[in-house]
Amino acid sequence: KKITLQQTFSVSPKAWKMEGSRMFIDPKMQVPVEDLIKGMIVQSGNDATMALAEGVGGTSEHFVEMMNAQAKALGMKNTAYKNPEGLTETGHLTTARDLSILATRLMQDFPAYVGYYAIKKYRYPGTPAANDSNRNLLLFRDPTVDGLKTGHTDAAGYCLVATAKRDFPNLQGRRLLAIVLGASSENARAEEAQKLLNWGYTAFDGIKLFDAGQPVVSPAVFKGRESQVGLGRPQAIVVAVPQGQAGKIKTLVTRPDPLLAPLQKNQPVATLKVLLDQAPLTEIPLVALSTVEEAGFIGRTWDSLTLWLK
Structure with a gap:
């Protein structure tokens, strides 16, 4: 199903009642897809995620089937999705390697959307002035970092897929990913991701195999x-x-x-x-x-x- 950024989706009662972090949209609203994407990325809005899942898939259950089919197609061999929003559910699993595959393909296949992950603050008009800061602390600490996504549940701990673009000693303007799962706090995941990125750029060479x-x-x-x-x-x-x-x-x-x-x-x-x-x-x-x-x-x-x- 093809959609546009300007297309609007309705907010179902199911999306409105989502637990965890939210964008604070309600069933009276018709929200553009682009704003739902921003709410999902910047505010980690589970309500925005559910609205997108239902808008694209018809139902959240069908969208989960689409997610699993895409994960299989990408070679994410140890990932199984049970819901769109990522809240804890039996059998809902992924790994650092699979997240690296997903993040790499996202940036390669959809470069026009990478800029959304660098947005530091966002709030949809008519919603409460709360929860509007991106939880990726590296966006505020390291100017070379421009994404990508945070996550947190009690079961998974504090997680972060971070990406930066810097120069290797022998190659300019190269991007690295750092993935941290199960950290003890927002600050801890940011610090560990920062260490990984710094180590990656200083201890490794970027080798161009083919133009x-x-x-x-x-x-x-x-x-x-x-x-x-x-x-x-x-x-x-x-x-x-x-x-x-x-x-x-x-x-x-x-x-x-x-x-x-x-x-x-x-x-x-x-x-x-x-x-x-x-x-x-x-x-x-x-x-x-x-x-x-x-x-x-x-x-x-x-x-x-x-x-x-x-």
Whole structure:
């Protein structure tokens, strides 16, 4: 279901009655999607989250199904959602690694929305002048930090996915994530995240493996109007490794073989596995850098014969 930032959602009694931190919207309101996003991010509004879930999914239960399907598609192997807002519920689980996958894809796939996470204060007109400050204390302490999201329940403790953009000694303007789960207080999670970010930028090198749009591999394509297609990423492929360890990086590409047309530009096709001293470091999806249309009957028949003879 496609929505716009200007589209309005109604506030259901269920959303209005949400427990925990809130945006303080009520059922008399029709709230624009953009304001609900700000209320969810800046104020950690469980009411805003529920209004968005119901507006997009029809029901919160269906939206949770959508969340779990998306988590699976992203490779978040140890995450199970039971509700949209993140309150404690049996079986509602995630991990630091899965949160790193989600945060990375959020920033890569939706860069236009990253700015919302740096907003320090927000209050929707007509709501009480309370709870309007972003709980990410690093936004107020470190000018290089521009997100991302806090969380807290009694069961999970104080949690933070923090992101900063600074220069590595050998590479300018690179972003790192720091994830803290189960801290004892708001200040403790901020301090631990700050330590992780500082350590990441001083003890690691940022290594650019491939430029934006550069083919990592250009395999043969069968049954298409083109005989080859470049596989890569729209963004530069950069990894962080301990200082002095760049020479131990190795890469391996896994993909379907044979690769068959049609292929659409930006269609995920393969996976780049990055190893550091033979140990897995990260896996990065590779997409088709151009469209390959299906060949005509004669071309498809010839390639079918070629594949049969291989």
